[in-house]
Amino acid sequence: MSASVRPVQLFRNLNAKIAAIPMILTALVIFVGCSFWTIFYSFTNSKLLPKLKFVGIDQYERLWASNRWLISIENLAIYGFCTLVFSLLIGFLLAALLDQKIRFENTFRSILLYPFALSFIVTGLVWQWVLNPQFGIQKIVRDLGFESFTFDPLYNPDIVIYGVLIAGLWQGTGLIMCLMLAGIRGIDQEIWKAARIDGIKTWKTYVFIVIPMMRPIFITSLVIIASQIVRVYDLVVAQTGGGPGIASEVPAKYVYDFLFLNQNLGQGFAASTMMLVTVAIVIVPWAYLEFGRRKHG
């Protein structure tokens, strides 16, 4: 009896499944399908148009022998590490400061979040002017009387990537701050009261009680920051154009330039495949720990 009544698994929640079909198809065809297509063609010597002339791993050999690619990777590593650390740190600090029941909290929050409303292109241009030695910070400080003051990160190949980093942090930290503030406000007031009764210092309460409780918020922030890091492109194009020389090149720009400017699809595909692999190396172990562990109890 029970066996004949039991519905087929496939047809459970049928409406929801039908509704999900377009998204499933999009994901399969666009994301997975096109990724495999790209990887496949990275083993060919396609120039302007995709061609099926296989050259093995030539494109990858050339990629890793290319000075520009190595500099791009190094820049992304520096930019990525610093963005991650400073976004979380500054974002949390600002949120904690705003949490002190200060006056004009709304105003401050708006001011700090405002840069996020600007595109990376505008951000890049603004900071190009701010950091320009003839018009920006250096000029102002020199006019104040410090004649020998020098601050021209965008014209110094050794530190140019930090100039880009400043602009990136200015743009992105506000959002992280808002997320953190929401997280802090989500902590039950009873916990604060309990901590106060126990005589725990405020900063200790933040570090040892609030932060561990905010784990989901931190993970959300982490994902948002990480995606911003990998796709950093427009900021560099607007702010430095990859210069001086090739000192502030990033992988995404390498991919774009080879696909569309240098008319070498094979090389661009190889570079984008390497970007995918890098992301996978970071994501897969984390996803395994995060989701796999729960399943096994």
Place this chain on the structure above:
Amino acid sequence: MRMRSSVVAMVACLALPISAAQAVELEVTHWWTSGGEAAAVAEFAKAFDATGNKWVDGAIAGSGGVARPIMISRITGGDPMAATQFNHGRQAEELVEAGLMRDLTAEAKAGNWAKLVNPSSLLDSCTLDGKIYCVPVNIHSWQWLWLSHKAFAEAGVPVPTNWDEFVAAAPALEKAGKIPLAMGQQSWQTSGAFAVLMVALAGPDVFQKVYKDKDAKLAAGPEIAKVFAAADNARKMASQSKVQDWNQATNMVITGQAGGQIMGDWAQGEFQVAGQVAGKDYSCLPGLGANEVISTGGDAFYFPKLDDPEKTKAQGQLASLMMSKEVQVNFNLKKGSLPVRGDVDLNAANDCMKKGLAILAKGNIISDPNQLMTPDSLGQINDLFVEFFNDPSITPQDAQKRFAGIVSKAE
């Protein structure tokens, strides 16, 4: 009231396509957006509209680097424009090979282009398997050194007449607080300057062997080492030049902040706009005063294949028109470039343009790198030189080794 206006709108919508069907509209894309360039394009548009067709201007702001990817993706993506600019050379080579471009051989035969186009290498780079696929419209040459008379007067040295004198004058310029060599720090400018040095100091034959025949052994040899030594000098002379765009660098020469600039003949438009007179306020040295040779790069128009026979016919008209005598003169005078026809008279040309015309008439010409190498190889060379000019820690020897490596793998 509301009802009536919507009826009017509907009628207008219906009427528009009908009236448009009489004049064939051709969308033409290009990246000529600066003042002088736009005026030059307007000459084409005016002449084409006079034939009863309609020129729809598709200017793409930015530069060739921004515009070309947009053009190519429109052609390969199945939304082709009726005509589009490229630099003549190998930029559209694969599009032609893939059969996406219209064959212009009939128009070329009717207009006798083979005889008219001078130098004939321009038409050669439009030709594939004996068929002609593009219309060259102008000649721009790279091999010019622009010198500021004001800067040299203030430094107390005579205006140099060749590259060696210029290098020798650099310390005096520096003492007077000038930047000897103005250079925009974009990759195409640095690699362009290097190619100019190669033609001037090692000679056109060496240049042709390296860029055309891809002779890697020669590229690693002593002749090119000499060029790299000169590039090292240029790098030191330009080390304080911190501008990006070429016209900002030209402006430093115009205002006398810098001694000179290696830049193509499009720079003289800037001198003209600033009201400067050739020979009095500035000098131009073709081939850096050492080898008076000019390269024959420039722009050409390609016509993607279209299904509409009316439009295809109009494409042919436009192609023939661009090559016609009157349009060539009007266009090139505004653009500051040299005409592609050997039989036109440019009386209105200024001194520097006349120098160029004389060299062209003598036949002292070489091909442009764009005609000889693929965008892929040129992109690698660009990367190398922008790095070389910005990073003093790269020795000329290292750079030469990498240059030879790129040449050996070039196609």
